[in-house]
Amino acid sequence: MRLVIAECQVDYVGRLTAHLPMARRLLLVKNDGSVSVHADDRAYKPLNWMSPPCWLTEQPIPDGAAGTALWVVTNKAGEELRILLGEVEHDSSHELGIDPGLVKDGVEAHLQELLAEHVQTLGPGYTLVRREYMTAIGPVDLLCRDATGGSVAVEIKRRGEIDGVEQLTRYLELMNRDTTLAPVSGVFAAQLIKPQARTLAEDRGIRCLILDYDALRGTESTEFRLF
Template identity: 50%
Template sequence: MRIIVADCSAVYSGRLNASLPMAKRVLMIKADQSLLIFSELGSYKPLNWMAAPCTIKEVTPESNAEDADEEAPEKVFRVAAQKSTDVLEVTVQHVYSDETYDLGEDPGLVKDGVEDHLQYYLAAQIERIGKGAKLVRREYPTPVGPVDIMAIDGNGQHVAIEIKRHGGIDGVEQLTRYVKLLNKDPLLAPVRGMFAAQTITPQARVLATERGFDCLILDYEDMKGTDDDSLRLF
């Protein structure tokens, strides 16, 4: 990873045309030849960039004697996309810092509180859906995909549970398809649906209620804190 702090301008040409006037910015050049331009203010996104696959060429411009009053650029980066005619040209006027770092192999992002974790904890604490509930299995198969959790409630009725981090209308529609198919099985019917999420939008809650589904808000931190540690030695 190469990080350059410099006064620079940029011109992007190809499928769209865009330009950045001269200003102090941060250039990030990655090992895959991608180049990204960042400013101090604004969002976390770069102002402009060229992503891989691409090639990058660093050019040291020749000074022009006729323009002695005009400061000559120190270098120019020409980045060309391999799958299109797009070109990003960055002109660097003054370099304040130019450092290269070997970051090594990145293990990737590990997310806490994702749907798989919510499914795991709810399956282990299935009575959160109601007293006397029992787990049938996680990832219960249907012809249109697996239901996150199949359970039996305290009254002996099957419950199909769809789990989302943030519950929206799409999740309710997904649960609707599962319940419709499961209710065709005489060994399971009647199957009721439950929509479980950390947050549920008002629109999704209204639709779920209209379809006869229960809604369950999952408190991930509470569920994680209730994890059974009775078999742990430390």
């Protein structure tokens, strides 16, 4: 990972345009190719970013522009994140190694175990290949085969939000480069899926599945019952 603290101006050019005027910010360049721009607020959320697959090149500074370098980050759709650097205060690179992945809470881990045991909840003819199928950026919860023998990556959450869809999207991009697996489709499974997450998933061809925890455990819910 490369960390750069610098004065910078950022322009996004693609399906829409966005502009960040010159200011002091943190730039993160990760080994997966992603680039994100951060201010000293907003918790983890960047001001702007480009997700992989994308490529960073350094290009000549346009005439009349004041800066020390111009980074152009381009994705496969031809969209660009143009970062004009001013004064650079810090520039360092760090090797973090392979991350062991997120340790899930009890409910999420149990959902994964239950869905693996009852894999046909995903649909008739589904079979389990393995749990925690490892990719270069972390483990996919379940790798399955559908009734036609096609590969299916399943990401399981207790509460399905946009971050989970983005996570599954990254897994699918990597797995579809593997000729022994491709084509790989995706299923985003959760007890509750937020409308924005469902919209994003369906736009990317990812199927959404609501999980009934009690049904998977083989128990009947007593919610709204008097006795």
